[in-house]
Amino acid sequence: MNPGFKKVRRKKTKYIIVHTSELGLKTTLKVVSKGKRLRNGKSTHGGHTHYVIARNGRTYRILDKKYVADHAGLSMWNGEQDISKTSIGIELAGYHYASISESQYRSVGILIDLLQSVYDLDDRAVLTHSQVAYGIPNRWFKKNHRGRKRCAKNFIHARAGVRPVWTYDPDVRSGRLITDPQLSKVFYARREYYAETINTNIISRRNTAWSIAGEDYDDRTTVYKFPDGHVYTGDQISDTIGWNSIPAKTVVLLNQENSISLIKSEGPVKTISDSLTAWTFAGKKYSHKTTIYFLPSGQIKSGSQISDWDDLPVNTRLIVDYRGPFKLRKNQSAYRIAGNKYKDRMTIYYLPSQKLMAGDKIDDFTELPTGTLIFLPST
Numbered sequence: 001m002n003p004g005f006k007k008v009r010r011k012k013t014k015y016i017i018v019h020t021s022e023l024g025l026k027t028t029l030k031v032v033s034k035g036k037r038l039r040n041g042k043s044t045h046g047g048h049t050h051y052v053i054a055r056n057g058r059t060y061r062i063l064d065k066k067y068v069a070d071h072a073g074l075s076m077w078n079g080e081q082d083i084s085k086t087s088i089g090i091e092l093a094g095y096h097y098a099s100i101s102e103s104q105y106r107s108v109g110i111l112i113d114l115l116q117s118v119y120d121l122d123d124r125a126v127l128t129h130s131q132v133a134y135g136i137p138n139r140w141f142k143k144n145h146r147g148r149k150r151c152a153k154n155f156i157h158a159r160a161g162v163r164p165v166w167t168y169d170p171d172v173r174s175g176r177l178i179t180d181p182q183l184s185k186v187f188y189a190r191r192e193y194y195a196e197t198i199n200t201n202i203i204s205r206r207n208t209a210w211s212i213a214g215e216d217y218d219d220r221t222t223v224y225k226f227p228d229g230h231v232y233t234g235d236q237i238s239d240t241i242g243w244n245s246i247p248a249k250t251v252v253l254l255n256q257e258n259s260i261s262l263i264k265s266e267g268p269v270k271t272i273s274d275s276l277t278a279w280t281f282a283g284k285k286y287s288h289k290t291t292i293y294f295l296p297s298g299q300i301k302s303g304s305q306i307s308d309w310d311d312l313p314v315n316t317r318l319i320v321d322y323r324g325p326f327k328l329r330k331n332q333s334a335y336r337i338a339g340n341k342y343k344d345r346m347t348i349y350y351l352p353s354q355k356l357m358a359g360d361k362i363d364d365f366t367e368l369p370t371g372t373l374i375f376l377p378s379t
C-alpha cells in the first residue's frame with residue numbers, strides 16, 4: 001500500500017460494489033495499492049479497493065474491510081452520495097467488454113456471501129460501479145446523469161448467486177439523475193443477454209466512444225486505434241477528428257498510460273506488457289488455435305493451449321490469425337513453404353535465437369538458419 005494512504009474506519013456498511021479493473025491482474029494490483037495518475041496529472045494514494053479477484057479466482061485482500069477504500073468516486077444510490085464511505089469495493093481483474101470468468105464468479109459469490117453475513121446485507125446491497133457512479137453535465141448529457149462509468153456493466157448478478165432485485169434505478173426514478181439508456185437496458189430491462197451483445201470495445205453505430213469509455217472518452221489514457229492503423233488518445237480526438245467522425249471498427253483501450261508507442265507499433269507481431277494483455281490484442285480470439293504465443297521461455301503455444309489471457313508473462317509476443325509452424329529445412333525453402341508471399345510483411349519467421357522477423361525485413365533468405373519456423377496468415 002502507498003504510505004501516503006490514510007486509513008479511516010468506515011462508520012456504516014450498506015453496499016458491496018463490484019468493479020472491473022480494465023487491466024490485467026499485475027497492473028490492477030499495482031494501481032489499487034500504489035495509486036494511479038489522474039487526468040489532471042496528479043497521483044492518487046492507492047487504497048482503491050478492498051479486494052481484487054484474479055481471472056483464476058484467486059482473491060487478494062488489499063485493504064482491511066473495516067477501512068474506507070477510495071473506489072466509487074462521484075456516486076449516488078437512492079439519494080445517498082459518496083458511496084465509497086458506506087461500501088466495500090471488489091475489483092474483478094479484466095474488462096467490462098470481456099467475459100468475467102467462471103472462477104471469478106465463483107470467488108466473488110463466496111466473498112459476497114461472507115460480507116453479506118458480516119454486515120447483514122441483502123442482495124439489494126450488491127451493485128456495480130456503473131450502477132452507482134454518476135456524472136456532471138457533459139457533451140452527451142445536459143444534467144447530472146448515470147453512466148459516468150461502464151465499470152462491471154458485464155457483471156451478471158445471478159451468476160454470482162445474487163438475485164438482481166433492483167428493477168429500476170432509484171435516482172433516475174426520483175428525477176435526481178437522468179438515465180443512460182444503454183446502461184439502463186443492461187441492468188433493468190430484464191434482458192441479461194444484452195450485456196453480452198455489447199461486450200466489445202469496438203466502435204459501431206450502437207457502441208459509441210461514450211458507451212465504451214464513459215467519462216474517460218476524452219482522457220489522454222484512453223486510446224483510439226483506427227482501422228487504418230492511426231492511433232489517437234482521447235484528448236486529441238476533438239481537435240483532430242471530431243467526436244462524430246470516429247470511424248466504425250475503431251478499437252478503444254482504457255488505462256493506457258505508458259503504452260501508446262507499443263499500440264502504435266505496426267506489423268502483426270504484438271508484445272504483451274503490463275497494461276497490454278492478450279485480450280487487448282486478440283479479444284475473443286485469444287483462445288483460438290490460430291493465435292500463436294511466443295513465450296519468453298522459448299515455448300510456443302497456440303491459443304487453445306493456454307489457460308487464460310491473463311496468465312501470459314510480460315514480453316510474450318503473439319500473432320493473431322496465423323497457421324503454422326512450418327519448419328525450414330534443406331529441401332524445404334521459404335519459397336516452397338510460403339510461395340511468393342515469402343517476402344511479405346505478414347509472413348513471420350521465428351529464428352532459433354527466438355527472434356521474430358517479418359518477410360520484408362529479411363535480406364538474405366539463404367542465411368536463415370535451419371530450424372527457422374515460418375508462420376503464415378490463416379486468412
Ligand SMILES: [Zn+2]
Binds near residue numbers: 020071129130149
Ligand atoms: Zn469501477
